[in-house]
Amino acid sequence: MNTQSGPLLSVRDLRTYFLMDEGVVKAVDGVSFDVHAGQIFGIVGESGCGKSVTIKSILRIVEDPGKIVQGQILLRRPRRDGTSGDEELDLVGLDAHGPEIRGIRGGQIALIPQEPMSSFSPVHTIGNQIIEAIMLHQSIGKQAARDLARDLLRDVGVPMPERRLDEYSWQLSGGLRQRAIIAMALCCNPRLLIADEPTTAVDVTTQAQVLRLLRELQREHNSAIIFITHDLGVIAQMASFVTVMYLGLVMEQGPVDDIFHAPKHPYTQALLRSIPSVKSQPRVNLPTISGSIPHPFNKPVGCPFHPRCIKRMPGRCDVRTPALQAVGESQRVSCFLYHDAEVPE
Numbered sequence: 001m002n003t004q005s006g007p008l009l010s011v012r013d014l015r016t017y018f019l020m021d022e023g024v025v026k027a028v029d030g031v032s033f034d035v036h037a038g039q040i041f042g043i044v045g046e047s048g049c050g051k052s053v054t055i056k057s058i059l060r061i062v063e064d065p066g067k068i069v070q071g072q073i074l075l076r077r078p079r080r081d082g083t084s085g086d087e088e089l090d091l092v093g094l095d096a097h098g099p100e101i102r103g104i105r106g107g108q109i110a111l112i113p114q115e116p117m118s119s120f121s122p123v124h125t126i127g128n129q130i131i132e133a134i135m136l137h138q139s140i141g142k143q144a145a146r147d148l149a150r151d152l153l154r155d156v157g158v159p160m161p162e163r164r165l166d167e168y169s170w171q172l173s174g175g176l177r178q179r180a181i182i183a184m185a186l187c188c189n190p191r192l193l194i195a196d197e198p199t200t201a202v203d204v205t206t207q208a209q210v211l212r213l214l215r216e217l218q219r220e221h222n223s224a225i226i227f228i229t230h231d232l233g234v235i236a237q238m239a240s241f242v243t244v245m246y247l248g249l250v251m252e253q254g255p256v257d258d259i260f261h262a263p264k265h266p267y268t269q270a271l272l273r274s275i276p277s278v279k280s281q282p283r284v285n286l287p288t289i290s291g292s293i294p295h296p297f298n299k300p301v302g303c304p305f306h307p308r309c310i311k312r313m314p315g316r317c318d319v320r321t322p323a324l325q326a327v328g329e330s331q332r333v334s335c336f337l338y339h340d341a342e343v344p345e
């Protein structure tokens with residue numbers, strides 16, 4: 001399909017299930033969102049909410065026995081026949097091991113992983129790994145690729161980039177490793193960067209530097225970024241739009257400003273209460289969300305959040321599952337406090 005405008009990535013009713021002997025884990029169970037060029041789009045939730053499986057589904061790297069059982073992942077990309085404009089491709093229809101998705105991964109869409117130490121091979125230099133990634137996607141010679149790798153390292157703030165090219169990942173500090181992995185992700189000018197908790201493995205100072213760098217890169221290159229985190233505080237600094245996930249479902253979606261000023265879903269409200277602020281009293285514990293995330297084989301009937309929700313309505317929230325519905329001008333919420341629409345059986 002030819003298309004000149006619209007979202008860069010459109011995820012439609014995505015369902016990724018793990019079909020196991022013990023039962024079916026519905027890790028992602030009907031998630032939809034759009035990401036536009038130049039947008040930083042946050043996906044937030046506790047571990048086990050489905051955010052990592054969502055991005056693995058987009059990259060088509062879900063491991064067995066996981067399977068995309070329904071939905072579309074529509075990517076807008078330059079037309080392959082060389083004419084101007086874009087075309088839309090459904091990534092779900094591609095062979096997960098085929099050349100087309102391999103070209104898209106690292107080319108159109110690049111991943112900045114949580115743990116850069118395990119992303120670089122310890123037995124090859126940083127330079128050789130970035131050069132290999134460049135030459136995989138671009139028809140340029142080795143010296144030109146080396147020059148580009150050096151420039152990328154310099155652009156992401158790695159000092160003495162020429163020397164770093166010949167070093168190994170274990171010789172770099174955590175902050176420099178994270179910058180080097182960002183350089184590798186950028187090497188083919190991706191339209192979409194996926195940053196999966198990119199500051200988990202670094203200290204607070206480095207975290208602030210990495211977040212600033214990502215914002216600068218997004219502005220300079222007009223790339224879109226999907227930013228995955230469990231931390232709504234980081235989302236507030238980074239994203240313009242956010243999706244809040246819980247147990248594989250979207251609880252709330254909307255512009256970050258609206259969700260921070262007027263959170264509607266009780267889960268979003270609870271997440272926001274648990275963010276430390278300058279007004280927090282020293283040595284006073286922050287509010288936490290009562291209970292814990294249910295075992296994936298034991299998902300509650302009805303609203304998935306009802307066992308932990310302080311506003312649950314017995315006889316309603318524990319029987320029916322609320323659908324995601326528009327509430328107000330910009331937000332969408334899955335909660336019976338705001339509407340009566342439910343997910344069909």
Ligand code: SF4
Nearest residue numbers: 303306309317335336
């Ligand atoms: Fe709470 Fe009910 Fe809303 Fe679920 S539907 S979040 S249980 S009030």
